[in-house]
Amino acid sequence: MNLHIRGIRKDFDRFAALDGVSLDIASGELIALLGPSGSGKTTLLRLIAGLDFPTDGSVFFGEEDASRKSVQERNIGFVFQHYALFRHMTVAENIGFGLKVRPSRERLSRTEIRARAKKLLELVQLPGLENRYPAQLSGGQRQRVALARALAVEPRILLLDEPFGALDAQVRRDLRRWLRDIHDTTGHTSVFVTHDQEEALELADRLVVMNKGRIEQIGTADEIYDEPVSPFVYSFIGESSQLPVRIVNGEIWLEDRTIGLRTHDQSNSEGAFYFRPHDVDILDGCGGCLAGTVLSSRRVAGTRRVELAIGGPQHRVEIDLPADHPAATRSRIAFRPKHWKVFAERS
Amino acid sequence: MTTVLSTRWRWRSSNVIPGFGITFGFTLFYLSLVVLIPLACLGWRAASLGGADLASLGSDPRVLSALATSFWTAFAAAAVNVVFGLIVAWVMVRYRFPGRRLLDAAVDLPFALPTAVAGIALTAIYAPNGWIGQFLQPYGLRIAYTPLGIVIALVFIGLPFVVRTVQPVMEELNRDVEEAAATLGASRLQTLFRVVLPSLAPALLTGFALSLGRGVGEYGSVIFIAGNIPYVSEIAPLLIVMRLEEYNYAAATAIGSIMLSLSFLVLLLINLIQAWSRRRFGHVL
Numbered sequence: 001m002n003l004h005i006r007g008i009r010k011d012f013d014r015f016a017a018l019d020g021v022s023l024d025i026a027s028g029e030l031i032a033l034l035g036p037s038g039s040g041k042t043t044l045l046r047l048i049a050g051l052d053f054p055t056d057g058s059v060f061f062g063e064e065d066a067s068r069k070s071v072q073e074r075n076i077g078f079v080f081q082h083y084a085l086f087r088h089m090t091v092a093e094n095i096g097f098g099l100k101v102r103p104s105r106e107r108l109s110r111t112e113i114r115a116r117a118k119k120l121l122e123l124v125q126l127p128g129l130e131n132r133y134p135a136q137l138s139g140g141q142r143q144r145v146a147l148a149r150a151l152a153v154e155p156r157i158l159l160l161d162e163p164f165g166a167l168d169a170q171v172r173r174d175l176r177r178w179l180r181d182i183h184d185t186t187g188h189t190s191v192f193v194t195h196d197q198e199e200a201l202e203l204a205d206r207l208v209v210m211n212k213g214r215i216e217q218i219g220t221a222d223e224i225y226d227e228p229v230s231p232f233v234y235s236f237i238g239e240s241s242q243l244p245v246r247i248v249n250g251e252i253w254l255e256d257r258t259i260g261l262r263t264h265d266q267s268n269s270e271g272a273f274y275f276r277p278h279d280v281d282i283l284d285g286c287g288g289c290l291a292g293t294v295l296s297s298r299r300v301a302g303t304r305r306v307e308l309a310i311g312g313p314q315h316r317v318e319i320d321l322p323a324d325h326p327a328a329t330r331s332r333i334a335f336r337p338k339h340w341k342v343f344a345e346r347s
Numbered sequence: 348m349t350t351v352l353s354t355r356w357r358w359r360s361s362n363v364i365p366g367f368g369i370t371f372g373f374t375l376f377y378l379s380l381v382v383l384i385p386l387a388c389l390g391w392r393a394a395s396l397g398g399a400d401l402a403s404l405g406s407d408p409r410v411l412s413a414l415a416t417s418f419w420t421a422f423a424a425a426a427v428n429v430v431f432g433l434i435v436a437w438v439m440v441r442y443r444f445p446g447r448r449l450l451d452a453a454v455d456l457p458f459a460l461p462t463a464v465a466g467i468a469l470t471a472i473y474a475p476n477g478w479i480g481q482f483l484q485p486y487g488l489r490i491a492y493t494p495l496g497i498v499i500a501l502v503f504i505g506l507p508f509v510v511r512t513v514q515p516v517m518e519e520l521n522r523d524v525e526e527a528a529a530t531l532g533a534s535r536l537q538t539l540f541r542v543v544l545p546s547l548a549p550a551l552l553t554g555f556a557l558s559l560g561r562g563v564g565e566y567g568s569v570i571f572i573a574g575n576i577p578y579v580s581e582i583a584p585l586l587i588v589m590r591l592e593e594y595n596y597a598a599a600t601a602i603g604s605i606m607l608s609l610s611f612l613v614l615l616l617i618n619l620i621q622a623w624s625r626r627r628f629g630h631v632l
Contacts, residue, residue, distance in 0.1 A: 051529070076530060082521065097528070
């Protein structure tokens with residue numbers, strides 16, 4: 001099922017939680033909505049589900065305008081961060097709930113519902129837990145049951161709101177892989193919300209990076225990571241260091257020195273210079289490069305993270321060195337970013 | 348959420364929450380002083396009557412009728428309170444409206460008001476010439492001086508018990524559970540009856556038990572509105588008072604101990620249901 005979101009706006013009192021969001025999702029895609037808290041990602045998900053209604057704009061399920069349809073009519077599957085299981089029902093009853101509440105002429109028989117629940121439990125790798133109550137399950141198991149319950153109604157679109165947010169790191173990693181497998185098996189068009197970029201990058205076909213009620217960038221993990229279109233995306237996704245620079249005739253200047261890099265942007269303006277700490281060449285002294293005094297040096301897993309002050313204590317950046325790199329012992333390090341981006345300030 | 352562990356209970360074990368010995372000792376002492384000793388006295392007096400006397404006093408038709416009246420009116424009132432107390436709690440928890448705090452405070456009034464005052468006020472209103480009674484009179488509906496009046500008084504007395512037990516549980520109900528039901532296609536009514544009410548059931552049951560217990564023993568408010576007609580609207584506590592005034596302590600003791608055993612049985616049953624639901628769903632209330 002294709003999903004099209006057209007110019008969605010959502011106001012809470014006077015505050016715009018979503019401000020003109022448009023998005024097209026192809027059938028069978030797994031999409032991550034990624035952003036800091038308050039970016040509007042959960043609001044967008046709830047609008048797609050029909051748990052909230054937009055102030056303006058519309059949501060299309062395929063060709064059909066679903067904007068005014070109730071959540072019951074939309075036939076979606078929704079997985080909540082805190083599972084939202086029915087605690088007075090067994091696992092099997094939880095999974096069968098959506099089938100049981102159907103109007104009597106569409107309703108499956110009791111045994112069919114039970115058989116479906118059993119099959120779904122196998123799909124989510126929890127066979128044999130039919131008669132347990134949610135209180136008897138671990139967090140990870142509960143979320144699997146919640147997913148099975150959402151899948152039981154054969155939803156047109158599967159929506160997940162921070163599905164792993166309440167779980168610990170190890171379980172999270174396992175479930176991530178597991179969700180990817182389930183998605184590949186069932187082929188549902190799926191949208192999930194997360195503030196965990198690692199999760200989004202690893203799991204999603206495409207990411208939608210959101211900030212302050214707007215979409216900053218839509219793209220694959222590679223596109224988002226390698227070609228961030230805005231300073232926000234550059235700093236939000238992955239590690240980044242930033243320096244305030246001036247662009248003069250295409251040359252980039254940090255205070256009164258050129259850093260030896262050129263941009264196609266010929267406008268003379270102030271700008272922000274971004275690069276990834278791990279994506280640098282260490283140089284043995286230079287004219288026209290970045291060089292700074294070592295402020296601190298920490299061992300982080302396989303690399304050494306060095307904090308440098310460049311041209312004065314106010315400009316601090318971080319770079320990564322291989323753990324055994326000789327430069328680690330120096331008090332001054334010169335380097336040049338391999339990939340970088342400068343965002344001219346719009347004046 | 349709690350995980351149910353079936354560890355063997357031991358008398359002494361080191362614990363991060365110390366003070367079991369002293370608090371348990373105090374609990375026993377205090378319960379004995381306040382509850383168990385007076386009740387034991389009652390039991391002792393009843394026992395000294397001898398089985399035959401107790402049986403003859405207990406099978407007196409007037410006593411039986413009073414006991415029946417006490418219990419069925421208390422049951423009826425508790426049932427009414429469960430329904431309407433639930434609605435009152437729902438309104439106060441789920442909606443924000445001007446005067447909500449005032450309404451919230453008003454719920455507790457039956458706790459604070461002297462029950463005799465409540466009884467007199469209710470009688471004045473429901474008497475055949477009272478504010479409400481006069482409109483019911485033409486339809487042949489009499490409330491004051493009938494068992495119906497008793498039920499009304501007990502509804503008044505018992506309402507806060509239901510509201511105050513249900514309210515906190517309702518406040519903790521997660522919205523997302525209801526939303527989950529909606530995303531699965533359940534209508535509002537289905538959500539209410541299959542999801543919301545079942546999770547409130549233990550609290551409702553507790554409220555019912557409290558309201559029932561209070562209703563069975565209620566005296567002050569009832570005697571004004573009941574009319575106290577033997578075999579019709581006479582309640583057991585009144586009969587006890589009457590026997591006491593006649594210095595017939597044996598009869599008073601007998602009726603008292605019968606009431607006590609019946610109430611204890613009912614409350615025990617309700618507690619067993621609670622315990623069962625706790626084992627099953629792993630949550631309290």
